Amino acid sequence: MDSYIYGFLEEISLSKLSPSFHTSKADTSCCRPFVVRELKMAIDTEKPSVGLSSIAVSDTHGEDSPYFAGWKAYDEDPYDAVKNPSGVIQMGLAENQVSFDLLEEYLEQHPEASGWGSGISSFRDNALFQDYHGLKSFRQAMASFMEQIRGNKVKFDPDRIVLTAGATAANELLTFILADPGDALLVPTPYYPGFDRDLRWRTGVKIIPVHCDSENNFRITVEALENACNEAEAMNIKIRGLLITNPSNPLGATIERSVLEKILDFVSLKNIHLISDEIYSGSVFSSIEFISVAEILEARNYRDSERVHIVYSLSKDLGLPGFRVGTIYSYNNRVVTTARRMSSFSLVSSQTQNLLASMLSDTEFTKKYIETNRERLKRRHGYFIEGLRKAGIECLKGNAGLFCWMNLTPLLEKPTREGELKLWNSILHEVKLNISPGSSCHCSEFGWFRVCFANISQQTLEVALSRIQDFMEKREIFLRKPHCIDVSFKFFGVDSLWNGPFGEMDDSQIL
Template sequence: MSSLSKFMSANVVLSKLATNKQYAENLPYVEGMKAYDNNPFHPVKNPNGVILMNLADNQLSVDLIKEYLTKKNLQISIEFFRKLANFQDYHGLPEYTEAIAKYMEETRGGKVKFDPKRVVMSAEANGAKQTLISCLADPGDALLDLSYLRRFAKDIRWGTNVQLVPISCKSSNNFKITIEAIKETFEKVQEEKIKVKGMILSNPSNPLGTILDRDTLKKILTFTNEHNIHLVCDEIYAGTVFDAPQFVSIAEIMDEISCVNKKLVHIVSSVSKEVGFPGFQVEIVYSFNDDVVNCARKMSSFSLVSSLTQHSLPSMFGNGFIEKFLIENTKKLRERHEKFTSELEKVGIKCLKSNAGVYCWVDLRTLLKEQTPDAEESLRKQIINDAKLNISPGSSFSCSEAGWFRICFANIDDQTMEIALQRIQKFVQSNTRKLML
């Protein structure tokens, strides 16, 4: 063996990040997407194909945006090109961060002010959360996770070696977060000598579609404040609240509790997901802590939002368009939610009562052969094989009870929704009969 070929056979040593393979794509999400890729639904070309009901995007009002942006604003003038093509300041175009701050105010009912200088650009929603978590916690530390997105937790563990420890919620209590459950988990993690650096919650909740009430928010903030730990609020779906009660942002609560240390409070927000152009990747880190703003901004300088995208947004503001859009969009979300839940009820399927988000938390326990994770996974596979619907099982959200699924209702058009509902109804009826035999 020559000295060169000896080295050829030697192991190539990559970093722990590249070799731990925790990022490997082995989750139901990936399998479902593959099923879709192999057999995608099309109303004419492939009417029996797989319909995606696992993407938490809003497509209900995309026509409004489409018309507005394509007619008016995505045509870049010659004069403007040079400025945009050259623009690289990692603070972002001032008109962009101002538009985002304004959007954040608008979607929170104008009840709080946001400072454009605290807006840090991000080009992906989970990336925004990852950035924040990197600012707050070191490898080995933990955050309590009230938003239970298991796939995200897995990615965070992989990327930062920070643990997200889910707080247990139960159907008997409508999956409400209780301070008791928080305390219990907090103490348990500390007993294991793991440092708890904070909590992360989603409000509106993903996957529940519910919002946190003022009282619960106050209790949570008081808890994190008393323990001098961080509170990260994922308010990515703040603009999707389509029914009473009104959404309450943590930014509002902060002003209502005395002696809150604002430096412990951080928000993740989104324009893309709510408005209906997720591909444009307009996501935001917002912190009340200067050091976090600076650190997150520095991190963001390694992956900048294209100035082309930064340019497309500001024009939507200041002329009343976005205000009208939000009203219209809320109406459409409410109607679609009503349609979706009432059609499911016709075959005896209930959703957790919700007033926000672009998804429902659907109780399919009656379709399980037994109340186990394996049975849930079997049901998921059966649904994608027989009904050709890709939906997300509770296991993807660290749900401790088998049989709950997140089904997205706003990422498909009316016609596709009709077909999806017929398939669900047929599937439920046929499988309920089978179980009863």
């Protein structure tokens, strides 16, 4: 190979290989190693790059969204009360840390639950292959916990529970099962920004936004659902299902019984599926305020239940996102069977299942945790809302979740996506708060922001509120009589207007 290259060098100008390299043919013998290296580099740079799949390089992941950009800004400059007091405070992460001490206390009192001692399992049991469908003890404990957080008003069959590595995997798996590439799911706006990735990226399935707005406090309406279906029909796109989040992310509010009744009637009329994402069902400030779609089905004697599928996770209510535990609960036998086959790509470790089976089977602990967690979330939410009120900021009146839906429309220079992102950029880089702009949630109006309050300490929350107060004072904007907007979900007629998730785009409503 080297002799071939040396011969080839006789026919070319060495100066072309490196601008800083000048020599004659007679000099090449003393510089051959350098020349060979330079030439090999030149040849390598001319090779075409190795291609990747269209799925891998697709922009439907949504990583360019401000939702993810804010996380990157936080990672580069994280707030620390001692080491970095001027850093970015993370308020874009829906994580529950207000009751983490209860989990730590349980493990201190029950060390055998970790599975490394002589307790419920041994190292061998955790290390070797287990049932891919999930340990029976854990599925039973999970079913019981799901009943408990719903006030024991419904029953869940452990044999219908399919375990996945978090709700992200559960939602994607259901999308694979219920729809083909090119089909679509209806999703009311504003919705969780991660749905763009979870539902679309690898499945090839589209999202048809169901446009809700502040005129009726972002309530889901039959008219809005019909409008979305008509848009899909006009574009010859097949609707395969409707995905709702109850309680809502990012609104932080539950859906009323009457609304759920109408939603079930709607999906039955259209002969489509209903996915009810209920991962915040245990984070409702009062148990009587949450109605699961399971409760509606039970009251209907499970009529049309084969089209209903519930997603749940322990990431939010129990504050364990790192454990990656999600579930699909379907009333459709074929969906359960198929989901079990496909769940082999997103298994939950045996050690995690054993630990949680022990914890969730302790009803005395779970009762205390649910009650205490609800009270702490309610108190934290109230404190944050009051702080916003004092700063002159209004928000939707929520009753659930780890966040609030904050209205900053008076601060926009222009009611456009550009105006919203300019304000968001100021809050991120000047105020040093990472919050999620409404456009990343595909909100039909600009100026709304999702702000998380449960992932940081009380002391850090106070710092965040102080920064917000200073920001408002500098802007000289005070709303003398701010108020919270009632966000109880009812059905009203609504004209649906939407400029797209990224401002004034083309006429396409497909994401």
